[in-house]
Amino acid sequence: YTAKRRAAGPLLYDPSIDAASAQTLSLLSELRHAVDHGELRLFLQPKLALANGSVVGAETLVRWQHPLRGMVPPMQFIPFAEQTGFIRNLTVWIFEEAARHWTRLQSEGITLTLSVNLSTRDLLDQELPQKFALMLARHCVPATAFCLEITESAIMDDPQRALLTLDRLHAQGFSLSIDDFGTGYSSLAYLKRLPVDELKIDKSFVMGMENDQDDRKIVRSTIDLAHNLGLSVVAEGVENAQIWDLLRELNCDHAQGYHMGRPMPASDFRAWAEQWDARQAALQAPGTRGAAVA
Numbered sequence: 203y204t205a206k207r208r209a210a211g212p213l214l215y216d217p218s219i220d221a222a223s224a225q226t227l228s229l230l231s232e233l234r235h236a237v238d239h240g241e242l243r244l245f246l247q248p249k250l251a252l253a254n255g256s257v258v259g260a261e262t263l264v265r266w267q268h269p270l271r272g273m274v275p276p277m278q279f280i281p282f283a284e285q286t287g288f289i290r291n292l293t294v295w296i297f298e299e300a301a302r303h304w305t306r307l308q309s310e311g312i313t314l315t316l317s318v319n320l321s322t323r324d325l326l327d328q329e330l331p332q333k334f335a336l337m338l339a340r341h342c343v344p345a346t347a348f349c350l351e352i353t354e355s356a357i358m359d360d361p362q363r364a365l366l367t368l369d370r371l372h373a374q375g376f377s378l379s380i381d382d383f384g385t386g387y388s389s390l391a392y393l394k395r396l397p398v399d400e401l402k403i404d405k406s407f408v409m410g411m412e413n414d415q416d417d418r419k420i421v422r423s424t425i426d427l428a429h430n431l432g433l434s435v436v437a438e439g440v441e442n443a444q445i446w447d448l449l450r451e452l453n454c455d456h457a458q459g460y461h462m463g464r465p466m467p468a469s470d471f472r473a474w475a476e477q478w479d480a481r482q483a484a485l486q487a488p489g490t491r492g493a494a495v496a
């Protein structure tokens with residue numbers, strides 16, 4: 203296994219390499235092959251309500267099950283797909299796969315909102331709202347089943363055009379969320395104009411907030427800002443019970459993190475949710491503290 207890994211090289215993609223280089227072209231054809239031959243997987247990470255511990259949604263996170271390199275994380279091919287424009291094909295595949303998962307989970311009695319990540323190129327793609335509409339119709343899934351996550355930097359790349367796309371997506375019924383909030387450089391003036399429903403506090407502020415006063419202040423201010431603007435707020439990077447409790451005290455709405463559930467194969471999600479619900483029920487039994495996590 204290690205030998206195979208070494209043969210494939212340590213880095214899938216070196217951003218310093220020229221766009222027209224042989225390496226870029228070969229990685230691009232590998233990625234095409236991956237989509238066509240089912241090597242991509244959509245993992246799901248649970249999103250929980252802090253008030254009562256219920257499962258409200260899941261974020262879809264893509265992985266590449268590479269025949270030689272093993273499970274390749276998104277940061278090793280999403281930026282590449284973004285730079286070559288191939289992300290448009292990827293996003294269509296991801297969205298369609300998410301629609302399939304939503305339908306399957308629904309038939310298993312699990313109704314939730316699936317959060318799908320969009321990138322800069324997607325926001326600049328004028329045809330994206332129509333592509334999504336076609337897929338929703340094909341799968342008989344409502345737009346309200348999805349939350350679309352976009353980063354501040356993706357929006358600020360071309361705010362006018364991004365706003366057009368976002369307005370159309372929002373009018374179609376999609377919820378919109380600002381991912382990695384606090385790490386970008388969007389202004390509050392833009393935030394006010396964007397048709398967003400949710401702020402997602404970046405994990406860099408959340409992961410150490412139980413020990414870091416400043417992080418805690420940033421998280422608290424972001425929660426207040428979101429609520430004052432009528433938005434809901436989710437914290438990512440909840441890695442322990444202390445952080446969960448702090449976020450509850452600060453009135454944060456939703457939480458995601460390794461402490462509750464790591465991104466998992468979609469086929470494992472139902473079993474995870476059943477276990478989770480059983481544990482919550484046990485914790486809420488008389489005499490125990492409500493909605494804490496084990």
Ligand code: C2E
Nearest residue numbers: 263264275276277280296319320321439440441459460465
């Ligand atoms: P993101 O959208 O901000 O996703 C959150 C990342 O944080 C995920 O990494 C997730 O596994 C990780 N994470 C979740 N909980 C915790 C925690 O408690 N502690 C820590 N340390 N990390 C946690 P992942 O899956 O490697 O994805 C990284 C990034 O790749 C995503 O950041 C997103 O920007 C991009 N990405 C992933 N899937 C997609 C996709 O389908 N489409 C697009 N356009 N981008 C994607």
Ligand code: MG
Nearest residue numbers: 261319351381
């Ligand atoms: Mg995200």
Ligand code: MG
Nearest residue numbers: 381382404438
């Ligand atoms: Mg994020």
Ligand code: MG
Nearest residue numbers: 381382404405
């Ligand atoms: Mg991130």
